[in-house]
Amino acid sequence: xxxxxRLLGGLFDDTDDVxxxxxxxxxxxxLLIVVLGVxxxxxxxxxxxxxxxxxxxxxxPLGLLVLAESxxxxxxxxxxxxxxxxxxxxxxxxxxxxTCPSCWGVIDSPLLGFLIILAVGGxxxxxxxxxxxxxxxxxxxxxxxxxxxFEGAKTALQTQPVTGLPAGYIDPGATPNFAIGVLLVAFxxxxxxxxxxxxxxxxxxxxxxxTSAREVGIDTERLLIVVYTISGLLAAIxxxxxxxxxxxxxPLIGEGLVFQAFAGAVIGGISLFGGRGKITGALGGVVLxxxxxxxxxxxxxxxxxxxxxxxxxxxxxxxxxxxxxxRLRARILAGGAT
Amino acid sequence: xxxxxxxxxLKTAGAASVLTGLAGCSGGLGGGGGNTLERVGMTAYVRGxxxxxxxxxxxxxxxxxxxxxxxxxxxxxxxxxxxxxxxxFANSGFDAILVGVWSTGAAESAINQAMEQxxxxxxxxxxxxxxxxxxxxxFSNYDGGASCAEAMLEALEEQYPDRDTYxxxxxxxxxxxxxxxxxxxxxxxxMAEQDNVEVLQTINGEYARxxxxxxTQEWINANTTPDGIYxxxxxxxxxxxxxxxxxxxxxxxxxxxxxxxxQMDGSPEVNPLVxxxxxxxxxxxxxxxxxxxxxxxMKEYVEAGNDQSVIPEVGSExxxxxxxxxxxxxxxxxxxxxxxxxxxxxxxxxxxxxxxxNSIVINQDNYDQPFLWGNVWG
Numbered sequence: 235x236x237x238x239x240r241l242l243g244g245l246f247d248d249t250d251d252v253x254x255x256x257x258x259x260x261x262x263x264x265l266l267i268v269v270l271g272v273x274x275x276x277x278x279x280x281x282x283x284x285x286x287x288x289x290x291x292x293x294x295p296l297g298l299l300v301l302a303e304s305x306x307x308x309x310x311x312x313x314x315x316x317x318x319x320x321x322x323x324x325x326x327x328x329x330x331x332x333t334c335p336s337c338w339g340v341i342d343s344p345l346l347g348f349l350i351i352l353a354v355g356g357x358x359x360x361x362x363x364x365x366x367x368x369x370x371x372x373x374x375x376x377x378x379x380x381x382x383x384f385e386g387a388k389t390a391l392q393t394q395p396v397t398g399l400p401a402g403y404i405d406p407g408a409t410p411n412f413a414i415g416v417l418l419v420a421f422x423x424x425x426x427x428x429x430x431x432x433x434x435x436x437x438x439x440x441x442x443x444x445t446s447a448r449e450v451g452i453d454t455e456r457l458l459i460v461v462y463t464i465s466g467l468l469a470a471i472x473x474x475x476x477x478x479x480x481x482x483x484x485p486l487i488g489e490g491l492v493f494q495a496f497a498g499a500v501i502g503g504i505s506l507f508g509g510r511g512k513i514t515g516a517l518g519g520v521v522l523x524x525x526x527x528x529x530x531x532x533x534x535x536x537x538x539x540x541x542x543x544x545x546x547x548x549x550x551x552x553x554x555x556x557x558x559x560x561r562l563r564a565r566i567l568a569g570g571a572t
Numbered sequence: 573x574x575x576x577x578x579x580x581x582l583k584t585a586g587a588a589s590v591l592t593g594l595a596g597c598s599g600g601l602g603g604g605g606g607n608t609l610e611r612v613g614m615t616a617y618v619r620g621x622x623x624x625x626x627x628x629x630x631x632x633x634x635x636x637x638x639x640x641x642x643x644x645x646x647x648x649x650x651x652x653x654x655x656x657x658x659x660x661f662a663n664s665g666f667d668a669i670l671v672g673v674w675s676t677g678a679a680e681s682a683i684n685q686a687m688e689q690x691x692x693x694x695x696x697x698x699x700x701x702x703x704x705x706x707x708x709x710x711f712s713n714y715d716g717g718a719s720c721a722e723a724m725l726e727a728l729e730e731q732y733p734d735r736d737t738y739x740x741x742x743x744x745x746x747x748x749x750x751x752x753x754x755x756x757x758x759x760x761x762x763m764a765e766q767d768n769v770e771v772l773q774t775i776n777g778e779y780a781r782x783x784x785x786x787x788t789q790e791w792i793n794a795n796t797t798p799d800g801i802y803x804x805x806x807x808x809x810x811x812x813x814x815x816x817x818x819x820x821x822x823x824x825x826x827x828x829x830x831x832x833x834x835q836m837d838g839s840p841e842v843n844p845l846v847x848x849x850x851x852x853x854x855x856x857x858x859x860x861x862x863x864x865x866x867x868x869x870m871k872e873y874v875e876a877g878n879d880q881s882v883i884p885e886v887g888s889e890x891x892x893x894x895x896x897x898x899x900x901x902x903x904x905x906x907x908x909x910x911x912x913x914x915x916x917x918x919x920x921x922x923x924x925x926x927x928x929x930n931s932i933v934i935n936q937d938n939y940d941q942p943f944l945w946g947n948v949w950g
Contacts, residue, residue: 278794285793288818292786334840335950394622394949395781397841410818476782481814482841484781484807485621531775531787532794538776539747 250566257559261502261518264555268525276529290417291410293524295320295476297417297517299491300498301424302468304516307499308428309461310441310508311373314492315362315380316469321488322384323354324473325391328483333398344402351470358384359466363459385489396483407478416475418517420468425513437461441508498523501552503559522552609668609874611641612867613661615654616672616697618646622839623806623859626949627697631670631863633902638867642670651678658693662686668870670863672697676750692878694870696862698751703923706873707883709866711857711929713751713836717758717804720834723853723933724800725766727832731825731852732799737768740800740832743788743808745779752779755804755836772798777808784811789818797821800832806842806854809835813850824849825936838934840950846939854934858913860945864897865913865927886925890916903948910943 256263272279279285299316306313327350329338341347362380365371407413428434439447440454448454472491477483502519504511526548530541612635618628628644635642643666647654651674659682661669669686671693673679683693683702693700695708728738742759745752756774763769775791777784784803788811792798803809816822816831823830826849838846838856845851872882884890892911899909913929920926934944942948 276794279790281794285790288786288790288793292790295782389619393619393625395841480782480785480811482781485619486780528790528794532791534773534795538744538774541776542747 250569254563254566257563258503258512259515260555260559261515261522264552265518265522265525268522272525272529275535276533279525279529279532287410287414289524289528290414290521291479292528293520294407294413294417295472295479296491296494296498296523297520298420298468298472298475299495300502300516300520301420301513302465302472303492303495304499304502304504304511304513305424305428305437305461305468306373306465307504307506308441308508308511309437309458310444311366311458311461312377312496312506313362313462313465314374314377315358315384316465316472316495317488317491318381318384318388319355319358319466319469319488320473320476320491321486322388322391322473323351323358323470324477324483324487325388325396325485326354327351327473328396328399328477329391331399331403332396332483334394334396336392336394337396337398339398342400344400344405347400347403348474351474352467355466355468355470355473356463357466359463359469360459362466363462366462367455367458381492388487389485392483393485395485399477399482404478404481407475408481409478413475413478416471420471421513421517425517428513433457433460438509441505442510494523497549500556501549503556505560607875607877609638609640609867609871611643611666612668612670612870613657613664613666614642614644614670614863615647615657615661616644616670617649617674618644619649621807622946622949623837626945627672627859627862629903629949630860630907631867633900633907634864634867634897637898637900638871640867640871647672647674649674651675654679655682658682658686662689662691666691667874669693670866670870671695671700673700674698677701690878692870692873694866696866697859699921699926701922705924706880707866707869707925707927708921709862709927709929711931712758713754714758715928716836716855716857716931717755717760717802718762719758719855719931719933720755720802720836720853721759721762723855723935724802724832724834725762725769727825727834727852728769728800731830731832735799737770738799739770739772739796740802741772741788741791741798742774743777743784743801743803743812744774745777745804745808747776749779752804759802759804772796777803777805777811779805779807781807781811781814784808785815785818788812789815792819792821798831800834803833803835806835806837806839809833809837809851809854810839810841810845813845816850822850825852838939838944838946840946843934843939843944843946846934847936849936852935856932856934856944856946858929858932858945860948861897861908861911861913861929864908865895865916865929868895868897869927883925884916884918884927886918886920888918890914890918890927905942905948907948910941912943 302316327347330341331347333339365376366373436452436457444454476487498519499516502516504516530536645657654674680702683700684704686693687704693705697710699708744756763771775787801812803812833851834853836855838854842854876882891914897908899906912932917928919928
C-alpha cells in the first residue's frame with residue numbers, strides 16, 4: 235500500500251513538475267508554433283540564413299530595452315524612461331562625435347564615445363534608482379518625468395539627424411553578427427546572473443515581497459539603485475545599437491520603444507507584478523515580436539494597414555495565455571500543498 | 573488725511589484698479605488692435621529633423637525681415653496643446669496666428685473662436701478642417717506622390733529600356749496619417765494606370781528611418797528584388813538606401829543592378845545621394861516658402877482690416893509677378909531668391925482657399941543648387 239502510494243505520489247509530483255516547467259517556459263512552445271505557422275503561411279520570411287540574420291539584427295535595440303525593462307519588472311518596479319535614456323544618451327554622444335554642421339564635434343575617439351554613452355545612460359539610471367529607492371518617489375511618476383525630460387532634452391540638443399559619426403563608433407551596431415552577439419551575450423549574462431547569483435535571487439526576492447526581502451537582510455534600497463543603473467546602461471547600449479543600425483542619430487531615436495519593451499517582457503513571461511519570470515523567456519518574447527512583425531511585413535496577403543491591429547491581437551492572446559498560466563500554476567501549487 | 577477722505581481715496585483707487593484690470597482683459601480679447609501686423613503667434617510641430625527646422629526657421633527669418641515679432645510654440649505632438657496655444661494667442665493680443673495643425677480636425681473650434689475674436693488664423697504645411705480661415709499654404713501630398721510615380725516611370729524606362737514590365741515597391745508612412753495616405757495613394761493611382769508596372773506590395777515604413785530600413789531589407793531578402801522603390805518621406809528614403817547598402821544592392825543609376833529610387837523630400841543627406849545617382853529623384857517641397865507666403869498674405873489681410881479680397885481667388889494661378897517674397901540674407905545665402913513655389917494654384921480645400929505651391933523634382937542636374945532647402949539647412 236505504502237509503496238503503491240509512494241509510486242503514484244511520485245508520478246503525480248513528476249507530472250506537476252513537468253507541467254510547471256512547461257508553464258514557466260511557455261514562450262518557447264509558443265514561439266515554435268508561431269515559427270511553424272510562419273513557415274507554412276509566409277515561408278519567404280525564413281527563405282535563407284540572411285533572413286534570420288536581418289530579423290535578429292533589427293531586434294537588437296528592442297531586445298536590449300526588453301532586458302532593461304525585465305530587470306526592473308522582476309524587482310517589482312518598472313521603467314518608462316528606457317526609450318528616452320537610449321535616445322538622449324545616443325544623441326548627446328552623437329553631438330560630441332558628429333561632424334555635421336550643427337554638431338559639437340569635440341571628440342573623435344570611438345572608445346571615448348562608448349564610455350560617454352554608457353556613462354550618460356548609467357548616470358540617468360542611477361538617478362532614477364536613487365529617486366525611487368532613497369527619496370521614495372513612485373517609480374511610475376519618476377520614470378515618467380525622466381521620459382518627458384530626456385525626450386525633451388534630446389530635442390533641445392538637436393532636431394536634425396546627427397551625421398558624420400566615426401566608423402568605429404557605428405560599427406558595433408552596423409555589423410549584424412556583432413550586434414546580434416551583443417544581444418545574445420547580454421541575455422546569457424543576465425540569465426546566469428539572475429539564476430545563479432545572490433544578486434539575481436535578491437532581485438526576485440524584492441520583486442516577490444519587498445518587506446520580507448528587507449527582513450531577511452537584503453539591502454533593498456541599494457538593490458533597486460543597482461537595478462535602475464543597469465537598466466540605464468542597457469538602454470544606453472540600445473541607443474548605441476540603434477545609432478549603428480541606421481548609421482546616424484535620427485532626431486526621434488528611441489521614441490515609442492518603451493511600450494514594445496513592455497510587450498516583449500510580458501510576452502516572454504515576465505510578471506508585471508514582479509518576482510516571477512525568466513530572462514531567457516524575455517529573449518523569446520523579443521524574437522516572437524520580431525518574427526511576427528517580419529512575417530506580417532513580408533506577407534502579401536496582409537495589408538500594411540492591418541499590421542498594427544494584428545500585432546495588438548497577438549499581444550492580447552499572449553496576455554490571455556499568461557493569465558491562464560498564472561491560474562494553472564496557482565492551482566497546481568495549491569494542490570501540492572494539500 | 574482724515575479717515576473719510578482716506579476711505580474715499582482707497583475706494584476710488586480700488587475701483588480704478590479694477591476698471592484698469594477689466595480694461596486690460598477686454599483689451600486682450602481679440603487682436604492687438606489697429607490694422608498692423610506686429611505680433612504673430614505660431615504653433616507647429618518643431619521636432620523630427622531638418623525639414624521642420626527649415627520650415628520653422630524660414631518663418632522666423634521672414635518675420636524678422638518684416639519687423640514682425642513671431643512667437644513659435646511647439647505643439648508637443650498634442651492637439652490639446654495646440655488648441656491651448658491657439659486660445660492663448662487669441663487672448664493675448666496677438667495680431668494673427670500661424671498654425672501647422674497636428675490633427676486636421678482637432679483644433680477647428682479653437683481656430684474658429686480665434687477668427688470670431690478677430691484674430692485671423694492662417695494654416696501652413698498641414699491643413700485644418702475649419703472653413704473659416706482665410707488661407708492654407710502647402711503643397712499637395714497626393715500630387716507629390718504622383719510626381720514620384722512619374723519620376724520613377726521615367727527612370728525605369730531610362731535604366732531598363734528593354735524590359736516589358738516593371739515591379740515596384742511602395743514604402744508608406746504612418747497608418748491613418750493623412751499625408752501618408754495621400755502620398756501613398758498618389759503614387760499608387762499613377763502606377764495603377766500603367767499596364768507595364770506591378771506594385772508588388774505596400775509596406776510600412778512608419779515615417780521612420782530605422783523601421784523603413786529593417787522592413788525593406790527583410791522584405792527584399794524574403795521576396796524579390798524590385799526594379800524600383802518609392803518612399804513617402806525623406807527618413808524612409810534614407811532607410812531604404814541603407815537597406816540596399818546592407819544587402820549590397822546600392823548601385824548608382826546607369827549601372828547594372830541599379831534599383832530605381834524615388835521619394836518625397838530632399839534633405840542635406842538626400843541631395844548628395846541624388847548627385848551620386850543612388851536616388852533617382854526626390855520630389856521636394858518649397859517648405860521655406862510656406863510661412864513667408866502665408867505671412868505675406870496675412871500682412872495684407874490684416875492691414876486691409878481682415879479683408880478676404882486680398883487673397884487670390886480660387887481657380888486662379890499665382891506667379892512671382894503677383895507675389896514677391898523679398899529675398900533676404902540668411903544662413904549665408906540669398907534666401908527666397910528663386911521662386912521655386914511658382915506657379916501657385918488657388919484651390920479650395922475644407923471650405924477655405926488653398927494656395928497649392930508647386931513642388932520641385934531634385935535630380936542630378938539640380939541637386940546642388942542653393943534654392944533647395946537641403947543645401948541650406950545642413
